[in-house]
């Protein structure tokens with residue numbers, strides 16, 4: 749896929765998103781506000797507007813037991829599972845298979861009253877990032893979703909307002925080695941998930957409405973997705 753014309757952008761955006769996902773909210777630029785906390789899941793946002801439109805960057809940190817980062821990324825990336833966990837998506841279509849680990853999606857989201865319905869056109873790339881420092885460094889898997897403009901699929905021609913998103917799901921897997929060389933079981937697995945997203949809603953929506961929608965939808969979204977993965981994996985062999 750390195751010959752594909754989108755590949756340089758895919759590479760650049762993915763590496764840039766991994767850099768931002770790795771920054772802790774403490775030592776990041778700008779003020780992150782904790783706006784939701786449920787168990788191990790902590791959700792932060794920065795209040796930012798572009799031309800009066802809310803594009804609040806979001807960073808969610810979550811820790812789940814019993815799954816690997818490879819499994820979490822696989823269920824997030826693979827279109828065959830999408831409608832089983834994505835409650836706000838009406839239709840999802842793979843327009844192009846750029847590579848085995850890179851797909852082009854057109855997604856129509858359910859209308860969120862009182863705003864008009866949105867669609868999203870984005871590439872999705874899944875990657876295993878071997879740790880650059882040392883062999884037993886963190887085992888990281890990521891999925892990066894990034895909107896693209898394609899002349900043949902112009903924005904805002906039909907019923908939907910085209911939204912623009914940059915999303916990064918980064919997962920770090922930790923294995924607690926079991927006693928006396930016993931086989932690793934799911935109880936020995938911990939997955940540290942960092943989910944970053946910046947969504948430009950594409951058309952103006954009242955800031956207060958958007959922030960209320962984000963506050964309601966993002967915690968639901970991440971909880972539903974991670975519970976889905978835990979449920980799907982529990983009786984399957986571990987995918988490291």
Ligand SMILES: CCCCCc1ccc(-c2ccc(S(=O)(=O)CCO)cc2)cc1[C@H]1C[C@H]1c1ccccn1
Nearest residue numbers: 836857860863866893915949953961962965966969
């Ligand atoms: C007036 C509202 C305009 C924006 C509505 C909207 C649309 C899509 C999205 C969105 C699009 C993609 C992704 S993903 O992580 O790439 C997974 C692939 O599906 C995630 C979230 C977000 C929102 C914002 C509501 C917010 C919201 C948050 C989590 C779920 C639903 N709605």
